[in-house]
Amino acid sequence: xxxxxxxxxxxxxxxxxxxxxxxxxxxxxxxxxxxxxxxxxxxxxxxxxxxxxxxxxxxxxxxxxxxxxxxxxxxxxxxxxxx
Amino acid sequence: xxxxxxxxxxxxxxxxxxxxxxxxxxxxxxxxxxxxxxxxxxxxxxxxxxxxxxxxxxxxxxxxxxxxxxxxxxxxxxxxxxxxxxxxxxxxxxxxxxxxxxxxxxxxxxxxxxxxxxxxxxxxxxxxxxxxxxxxxxxxxxxxxxxxxxxxxxxxxxxxxxxxxxxxxxxxxxxxxxxxxxxxxxxxxxxxxxxxxxxxxxxxxxxxxxxxxxxxxxxxxxxxxxxxxxxxxxxxxxxxxxxxxxxxxxxxxxxxxxxxxxxxxxxxxxxxxxxxxxxxxxxxxxxxxxxxxxxxxxxxxxxxxxxxxxxxxxxxxxxxxxxxxxxxxxxxxxxxxxxxxxxxxxxxxxxxxxxxxxxxxxxxxxxxxxxxxxxxxxxxxxxxxxxxxxxxxxxxxxxxxxxxxxxxxxxxxxxxxxxxxxxxxxxxxxxxxxxxxxxxxx
Numbered sequence: 446x447x448x449x450x451x452x453x454x455x456x457x458x459x460x461x462x463x464x465x466x467x468x469x470x471x472x473x474x475x476x477x478x479x480x481x482x483x484x485x486x487x488x489x490x491x492x493x494x495x496x497x498x499x500x501x502x503x504x505x506x507x508x509x510x511x512x513x514x515x516x517x518x519x520x521x522x523x524x525x526x527x528x
Numbered sequence: 529x530x531x532x533x534x535x536x537x538x539x540x541x542x543x544x545x546x547x548x549x550x551x552x553x554x555x556x557x558x559x560x561x562x563x564x565x566x567x568x569x570x571x572x573x574x575x576x577x578x579x580x581x582x583x584x585x586x587x588x589x590x591x592x593x594x595x596x597x598x599x600x601x602x603x604x605x606x607x608x609x610x611x612x613x614x615x616x617x618x619x620x621x622x623x624x625x626x627x628x629x630x631x632x633x634x635x636x637x638x639x640x641x642x643x644x645x646x647x648x649x650x651x652x653x654x655x656x657x658x659x660x661x662x663x664x665x666x667x668x669x670x671x672x673x674x675x676x677x678x679x680x681x682x683x684x685x686x687x688x689x690x691x692x693x694x695x696x697x698x699x700x701x702x703x704x705x706x707x708x709x710x711x712x713x714x715x716x717x718x719x720x721x722x723x724x725x726x727x728x729x730x731x732x733x734x735x736x737x738x739x740x741x742x743x744x745x746x747x748x749x750x751x752x753x754x755x756x757x758x759x760x761x762x763x764x765x766x767x768x769x770x771x772x773x774x775x776x777x778x779x780x781x782x783x784x785x786x787x788x789x790x791x792x793x794x795x796x797x798x799x800x801x802x803x804x805x806x807x808x809x810x811x812x813x814x815x816x817x818x819x820x821x822x823x824x825x826x827x828x829x830x831x832x833x834x835x836x837x838x839x840x841x842x843x844x845x846x847x848x849x850x851x852x853x854x855x856x857x858x859x860x861x862x863x864x865x866x867x868x869x870x871x872x873x874x875x876x877x878x879x880x881x882x883x884x885x886x887x888x889x890x891x892x893x894x895x896x897x898x899x900x901x902x903x904x905x906x907x908x909x910x911x912x913x914x915x916x917x918x919x920x921x922x923x924x925x926x927x928x929x930x931x932x933x934x935x936x937x938x939x940x941x942x943x944x945x946x947x948x949x950x951x952x953x954x955x956x957x958x959x960x961x962x963x964x965x966x967x968x969x970x
Contacts, residue, residue: 462949464941478751479725485748485880489911490951497952504910509780510773514753 474517564592685711740764744880
């Protein structure tokens with residue numbers, strides 16, 4: 446499975462586990478994460494679940510911390526690391 | 529000292545408080561305080577529950593009551609609407625509740641205000657802890673103890689515009705309110721704004737240049753993408769340990785800001801700030817002390833503190849050992865000339881500034897049929913500092929794990945606050961016990 450697909454699947458799971466729902470039609474690269482319906486706890490859960498599935502947490506590994514604003518930036522961070 | 533005295537050093541036309549609902553100058557505030565005092569005449573205001581939802585109104589009443597009421601229960605929003613409030617209020621036994629019904633017959637504004645503020649009594653303030661287990665505890669403070677660390681410097685303070693993202697009647701929020709008042713700084717109240725992007729936009733609109741928040745909140749602010757080139761002069765992080773990533777990211781985003789992260793120990797009643805931009809604090813503090821306090825590391829790896837001035841906790845019993853050192857309960861380690869925080873020796877978990885006691889979560893999980901043993905532990909998170917994780921040993925090896933996990937999650941969601949619900953659940957064949965039969969947490 447592609448990194449993006451894993452993220453999309455676990456994104457839904459994180460929404461469910463924080464009892465929230467998507468606040469936009471669908472997730473696109475331009476979706477602002479904090480407007481997506483996932484709060485920062487849900488976001489932290491997503492990152493932790495991705496670490497379980499993919500075996501890495503790019504936010505812990507980064508030398509210069511980047512805090513992504515959009516969904517596209519978030520996916521890019523994982524795709525670059527997975528290369 | 530009473531709080532009103534802080535206002536005498538500030539010019540009347542200085543805007544002190546700004547919220548989406550309105551703003552108040554120092555002069556407005558003086559008049560409103562006088563009106564509140566008039567209103568209180570002839571009313572038994574010895575024990576007051578301050579229940580106003582509007583933060584600016586609530587803070588106005590707080591200042592008006594200082595020196596008049598014997599005890600004031602400062603009721604935060606989230607507590608007033610919770611199930612616990614009824615019993616807490618009954619226990620507090622107020623002679624007067626200041627609530628929304630007061631705005632209907634709001635005291636008339638008086639044109640004149642004269643005379644020096646005088647205190648008839650030393651008012652005590654009751655604050656509720658955010659409560660790690662069960663009902664919140666009520667802790668009493670005096671005006672002096674709340675303002676002890678506030679710097680009085682209106683000349684410098686005028687240049688600062690502080691943001692407030694927490695309830696002013698929670699300890700962290702009240703510190704920001706009193707510090708900004710003591711230094712005559714404007715305060716931008718965003719605590720009633722529902723989400724971080726709108727909060728960030730309001731902070732920006734009002735040229736906020738100083739903000740105190742948890743590292744987790746700062747990560748959210750950076751993710752909001754709204755603050756971009758905001759000209760922060762003071763950035764304070766507290767409530768949970770800051771990691772190097774957030775310190776670096778803030779330095780990069782706001783190069784002109786003074787960045788301070790605070791270490792505070794409620795056990796020792798001590799706090800100090802670190803401003804060199806590095807995680808933890810310098811090992812030199814162990815030899816030289818900091819802010820008048822002596823520091824040492826115990827044999828079990830916890831930070832010991834000998835405070836410059838020890839204020840015994842509510843219970844009145846001293847927790848100090850024979851040398852006068854108090855165990856902070858914070859596990860530390862020395863690495864690269866720094867002392868770093870590893871967590872709490874009690875295993876308590878700090879999720880973005882919210883404390884979670886593992887035993888509480890474990891007890892809830894044990895209620896689920898099919899759970900044999902459970903161990904709740906923290907897991908480091910680059911987003912929230914720490915997350916709650918649970919290791920589950922099913923009662924029988926042939927348990928349907930997916931179904932049990934679902935069951936545990938829905939039970940936890942029904943019984944626990946969101947941040948206490950395990951973010952991750954892992955199944956293990958056996959949870960280890962130490963020789964005394966307790967679950968080994970390390």
